[in-house]
Amino acid sequence: MYSAEVQEHLDLLHDNLRCKPMSPAFTERFGVLKNVIDSRNYSPFPRTMSAPCYVSDLGVRKFLDPSVFYKSHIQIAELKRISESSLSNFVRESNIYHLKRVIDAVVLFFGDYDAVYKVICERKSDIVDANDYTLLIYCGTVAAACRDRGCLEYFDAAERVASNCTDSYAAAHRAAAFEIKRMEDPRSGLSRLASARDKYLNQDNSCRLLDEGLMYNLMALAYMKMGDFRVGESIEHSADRFICIENYGSKFDVDTLSRAGRYRSQVAINRAQLQVQENKPKEARATLFDNVKFARDYSYEYLPEALAEYSYVAYLDGQYLQALEVAEEAFWRLQQIGSLRAVRSIREILVACFYRLGLHDKAKRLAEILEVDPLGVKGICGF
Template identity: 25%
Template sequence: MHEVDHPLRHLATSISRAPAGCHPALLDRAEIASLARSPVSRPSAAPNYISDLGLRRSPDPADFLTHALAGRHDIVSFAGAWQASVTAARAIIRSGRPATTCRLLTYLGSILSHDESSDAGALFLRAGVAPDAGEVDAAMAKIRFSAWSIKRRSDFDTGLTTLRAVRRDLTQAMLDRRVSDGDARVLEAITVNLEALVAVRRRELDSAGFLMDRAARAVEGSRVVMVGDSERRRYSAQIEVNRAQLLVGAGKYGAALNRLETVVAGERGGDSASLSEALALSGYVHYRCGGFQRASELLSEAESLIAREGAPSRLALVRKNLAAATALSGDDEGAGDVLRRIADDPIGSSLVAEAAA
């Protein structure tokens, strides 16, 4: 079916034209999803919005999830309307077609992890033993269970116990040649990075730094097979940003900036999500250090990237910092322009068009 005739695009158009009672962020996403798939009019990095609308409005959401998501569950956004997605997920679970695939179970777990009364962890564990789950899928399912235990339940002991079990399983799978050395190292890095998060939550900052260093060593330069090199690079960049955040928290701004500059240099032309996050944090650090002009430059670049990614909430945050930095650099007119973009162009359509021109 040609995109111009796609029913989900028509749905998005109808939502964007009938805003009464709609969640504001849903309107933003509907506007993006209604645009043609071209770099000029629609962010090329935002395929998730049609998936989002499709899940919540499709007459057969289980079928939609199984066949239409193409493995993009990790980036789907629900426009802040999580309760609507929870309702859809529970309807799928109660339907006569039980979820059995690794992808669908993972997706449902991701949705229900935002509902405090749910046992999303059980869905992640089921995903790991689903018939279509491979070794990497099984490990990632347990890692997601650990992340849910740590981040949503503050159950650090369960999370850490599971992460350590994942590392033992990966070691054995590697010895049995069921998973490559590179894949095992990347997955190990993810587990260690989560362990570092627990250390941060417990205010054990020296331990957190040690663990992040270990995670960085594990992921860097690994020759991956199943994980995918783009994913490996994304994990590596995220670990480096986390290390920089730890340095910022310790007041070590110079060291944080050095690390962020390395991330920015390595990610240019690559994974824009990691690049935009590094630019935004670097701009914030320069702002904290009184380097308002440099902060404004970095935050302006981050703004353009985040607009192309189609993330209105992140865009709003970086614009607030940009407006403040621009004003303090002495450019009142530029700060006013940023404030007008916040009010008049919340999804950054004008920036996307400018970048593509």
């Protein structure tokens, strides 16, 4: 069995990392994969922000972080990477009911979208016929990340088999995101969103406001790509939906409130980015300052991202000491959860702040470790 080969590789990696510097997020990601390999254990492994589900991303992005995360630990352990063919075989041998957990774990730990994509192409008919909503979403997201228009078949199937309107909308939303973001076809994406709105967002249910907020946020991106003035209006419509959920919190379940907090924060970031494009850095800083306060009080798991965005805009506004202070807090929070792209971005902000403040030696030392320490284990000073 190929799961034994993956198991052996994991055990060797774990042993070779003992007493060596590694990401604080490694243990949780390792646990998720080990849990999946044990075919007798079908209970989900407890997860935090340190082990995100990349294959359910609403923006159907292809994340580089998990691949860099794995490669960095392989280098520290002085081992060879497991082959793509071995991972494909591991995914291939999974039964259809277990497949979604294997796909999730392989992308999380190894970041190998291609190994997974190869297998889902081979098993496409079985996957669609299984009528498993989560499996269809995962496969559609992987195919979309690999720029395969075949992802639309998975999303359309997920839309059909969904058990409620909000899940149907979520499938259609991902299909529209693929057209807007991956295919650079905003008009087709807007058309799909309009159809989904008419089908699923005209019913009074607890998630309607949440889905409308997501829809307007994606519409704003489409309008931005088209150079359409309605981008700002769409962002405001999106923000209004999430604020409405917060104001009437007692009417919504915990999951809806948590998701609303996350998406409200993302909309605030999008609004600030638009303000930066309009050369309004002070307004953007005020927007993100409020967002940091909101995240700290109501959406704590997304505080690292809120801090990172604020530090960047503070830097653009010439507030170098403030940007430095916030960036230092953001760095450690992001490093703890293994958010490597954000760790690099924060370090770049720190380098720029050090330089602007005349701390050239610090700036030089930190710049030198950007390429050699993607995990952030050397910290801010680079020792």
